Amino acid sequence: MSAARSTPAASTPARATPARATPARAARIRLLRSTSLGVAGVGASISMAALGSWWTPVILLLATAGAILVIWKSDGALVAARAVVPVLIVVAALIAAGLLGLAGVLPSGWTWAALGAYALAWGEYLVSQTIARSRGVTSWR
Numbered sequence: 638m639s640a641a642r643s644t645p646a647a648s649t650p651a652r653a654t655p656a657r658a659t660p661a662r663a664a665r666i667r668l669l670r671s672t673s674l675g676v677a678g679v680g681a682s683i684s685m686a687a688l689g690s691w692w693t694p695v696i697l698l699l700a701t702a703g704a705i706l707v708i709w710k711s712d713g714a715l716v717a718a719r720a721v722v723p724v725l726i727v728v729a730a731l732i733a734a735g736l737l738g739l740a741g742v743l744p745s746g747w748t749w750a751a752l753g754a755y756a757l758a759w760g761e762y763l764v765s766q767t768i769a770r771s772r773g774v775t776s777w778r
Contacts, residue, residue, distance in 0.1 A: 666718045670765070671705045673725040673758045678702075680732035681755035684748050687739050697755065704762055713769025717761070724761040728754045 678701030682694035731754035738747025 662718075663715055666715055666721055667708050669721045669725055670708050670762065673721065673728050674701050674704050674708070674762055676725075676732055677728045677751075677755040677758035680735055680751045684735050684739055684751035688748065704759070707766070708762070711766075711769070713766065713772075713774045716769040716772065716774065717765040720761055720765070724757060728758050731757065 678697055682697045685693045685697060731750045734743060734747050735749065735751025735754065737743045738745055738750065
């Protein structure tokens, strides 16, 4: 009778082991995530400075600097690492479109694409931090 029963461990598929957290890989992921946030922060600040008052870009840059500090000071750098490169590509394209809209090469509505890039970069950052906190890998280095 015990041979007919399957144990829960035998019926559960094996979980894939995550990639090794080498220092070079962690630094590369931190650099890519910082670049994504930095490019989006600067591009959105330029667009907001052209559209409105001076204090909105300052707030965007301060928030971006705080997020970059958390990226480099916490241990959750490798969490959600697969999304970093696609997000960076889309952020760069949206920032380019936003700045071209600001310069008048594209229609002026494209200026708002820079804020979309900022929202995308922040979304990726917040999702990665949420996953890192749920896994308990958010200690400070």
